[in-house]
Amino acid sequence: MFVLIELIGIDKEYRAKDRIVTALQHINLTVEKGEIFGVIGRSGAGKSTLLRCVNLLERPTNGKVLVGGQDLTSLKEGELQKERKRIGMIFQHFNLLSTATVEQNIAFPLKLSKLPKKEIAAKVASLLELVGLSQHRKQYPSQLSGGQKQRVGIARALASDPDILLCDEATSALDPQTTESILELLKDINTKLGITILLITHEMGVIRAICDRVAVMDQGEIVEVGDVLDVFLKPQHEVSRQFVSEVADSIDSSAFYNGAGSGGRILRIIFRGEQTYEPVLYETVKETGATFAILQGTVSRMKDTPYGQLVVELRGSDADVDAVVGGLCSRGLEVSVLR
Amino acid sequence: MNGILLNLLNGSLLNGFQLNGTLLNGTLLNDTLLNGKSLLGRMISYFDEINWDLMFKATRETLYMMGVSLLFTIILGLALGIILFLTGPGQMLQNKISYFVLSLVVNMLRSVPFVILMILIMPLTKMLIGTSIGVQGAIPPLVVAAVPFFARLVEAALREVDRGVQEAAQAMGATKWQIVWHVLLREARTGLIAAVTITAITLVSYTAMSGIIGGGGLGDLAQRLGYQRFRTDVMIVTVAFLLVLVQVLQMAGDALVKHFSRK
Numbered sequence A: 001m002f003v004l005i006e007l008i009g010i011d012k013e014y015r016a017k018d019r020i021v022t023a024l025q026h027i028n029l030t031v032e033k034g035e036i037f038g039v040i041g042r043s044g045a046g047k048s049t050l051l052r053c054v055n056l057l058e059r060p061t062n063g064k065v066l067v068g069g070q071d072l073t074s075l076k077e078g079e080l081q082k083e084r085k086r087i088g089m090i091f092q093h094f095n096l097l098s099t100a101t102v103e104q105n106i107a108f109p110l111k112l113s114k115l116p117k118k119e120i121a122a123k124v125a126s127l128l129e130l131v132g133l134s135q136h137r138k139q140y141p142s143q144l145s146g147g148q149k150q151r152v153g154i155a156r157a158l159a160s161d162p163d164i165l166l167c168d169e170a171t172s173a174l175d176p177q178t179t180e181s182i183l184e185l186l187k188d189i190n191t192k193l194g195i196t197i198l199l200i201t202h203e204m205g206v207i208r209a210i211c212d213r214v215a216v217m218d219q220g221e222i223v224e225v226g227d228v229l230d231v232f233l234k235p236q237h238e239v240s241r242q243f244v245s246e247v248a249d250s251i252d253s254s255a256f257y258n259g260a261g262s263g264g265r266i267l268r269i270i271f272r273g274e275q276t277y278e279p280v281l282y283e284t285v286k287e288t289g290a291t292f293a294i295l296q297g298t299v300s301r302m303k304d305t306p307y308g309q310l311v312v313e314l315r316g317s318d319a320d321v322d323a324v325v326g327g328l329c330s331r332g333l334e335v336s337v338l339r
Numbered sequence B: 001m002n003g004i005l006l007n008l009l010n011g012s013l014l015n016g017f018q019l020n021g022t023l024l025n026g027t028l029l030n031d032t033l034l035n036g037k038s039l040l041g042r043m044i045s046y047f048d049e050i051n052w053d054l055m056f057k058a059t060r061e062t063l064y065m066m067g068v069s070l071l072f073t074i075i076l077g078l079a080l081g082i083i084l085f086l087t088g089p090g091q092m093l094q095n096k097i098s099y100f101v102l103s104l105v106v107n108m109l110r111s112v113p114f115v116i117l118m119i120l121i122m123p124l125t126k127m128l129i130g131t132s133i134g135v136q137g138a139i140p141p142l143v144v145a146a147v148p149f150f151a152r153l154v155e156a157a158l159r160e161v162d163r164g165v166q167e168a169a170q171a172m173g174a175t176k177w178q179i180v181w182h183v184l185l186r187e188a189r190t191g192l193i194a195a196v197t198i199t200a201i202t203l204v205s206y207t208a209m210s211g212i213i214g215g216g217g218l219g220d221l222a223q224r225l226g227y228q229r230f231r232t233d234v235m236i237v238t239v240a241f242l243l244v245l246v247q248v249l250q251m252a253g254d255a256l257v258k259h260f261s262r263k
């Protein structure tokens, strides 16, 4: 795997009037080429600051920012401006030129790069096509819906053929349906154009819908990093657990089962990938003399990976129950005994 | 000249009366007017004594002083306003000392009454254009008075520009100059047009005071002839001309703002 973005030992302090606000502390983060990496955290956790450090809109107090192996913090202004063209960015409030039409907005970065008019026109036309706004090209931002504005923002960010797209709460100002369509578009951009995406959000739903890996932030620090499915199924940090529990079909495996069932052994079984749709549990139990009752369960998708979680109570002799647990493990399922 | 005005008034009033109904018929009105016996006729003949050539000369002088000084004010004031904005707190070229010094100079110039300023900078005026009197001599003090005023309006207009848009441009790799030109000035354009309108109107009223140094123009005429020589007729007409001028400037400014507004 090729590391595209590397943050090394980043600290960021803001000097307010009489005190110092520490927005980021000891941040180490790597984003691999081609992945969609999400950063989640509560408001004020430092997500925006982190994202803005990647293109040096915000200069870190300490640490290095490597993009494609190059340390951006060491560049002169002119060189940095050139590098920034390879890093697109979209914003929660879109930040479009209100005095420019849709197509002028998309052409804007190309105009800054002084591309010939003909090339700009061709490029803009294909970007309009990509984001589905060809009919709206003569309209002004004030005439567009939030979702359309974000599409313009995305097209504009893609105009200079970046390797990286930074998304600062790109869907936080949008309704759920529009959010879904914008996330779908981002996923397409990632797979079809191979653009690496680093996004920040406070919504677990966004992470689950499109991210491959996630970092959880709290008070300026990264408290947990991992594959989204791992963090989702087995959150290690309290803040991660809170985010996971906000998603409707998450399973609360703590106190809930203490009084449930009839005294048998309670297992939590995790299915991943295609196995989710196989009758693994039934076949395993069938081989023994045990039976089972389902206490709770979900089957869902994390980005494109199906997964399932079941909480079951096994009934039967200890030997039979042990055999079931062994059988499930040998079939590659993750099993944990809750009681 | 007098006759033309009379006919003009006559024609439009006639229409008005006809619209209103049958108060007077056309011929009757015409007769009374020309005989100068009716109230209206007397009102119009009140302005018989006015030297219209002088009136139009003064109008041209006012327009010239305003136009030329406005042009220089826009060029210099825009530059000063942009620098004020950029060196201001939290901006791209944030610099406490520069901002403080510029601010102080601007405030000082703005706190001096125009009449005093005009006299104070006479040596400078003379140095710049060879004379410190007349229509030409009025231009430097007008510019010096209007530039700080306009610059503050420019600064305020630029502050209205959404910060996020500047950041988006910065993230695209725009240079500072590109951000000023393609983002700030572009996005602030309606505010800037409004600022030019206000400045133009302020300049019109400043030109009136330039009469003191023989600057000429409508305001000067109103003061010398109208006020000092008790020519109320001249006073009324110059004020009417100034009113029309200000009204036209404001309407033109508003129309441009409307035309360029995308909100």
Ligand SMILES: Nc1ncnc2c1ncn2[C@@H]1O[C@H](COP(=O)(O)OP(=O)(O)O)[C@@H](O)[C@H]1O
Binding pocket: A014, A015, A016, A021, A022, A023, A041, A042, A043, A044, A045, A046, A047, A048, A049, A050
């Ligand atoms: N320009 C700034 N000046 C001072 N403090 C700031 C500035 N920007 C952010 N902060 C502070 O840094 C912390 C992190 O902010 P931010 O990165 O915007 O958080 P998030 O995006 O996660 O909501 C907050 O406490 C915020 O008040």
Ligand SMILES: [Mg+2]
Binding pocket: A047, A048, A049, A169
């Ligand atoms: Mg934020």
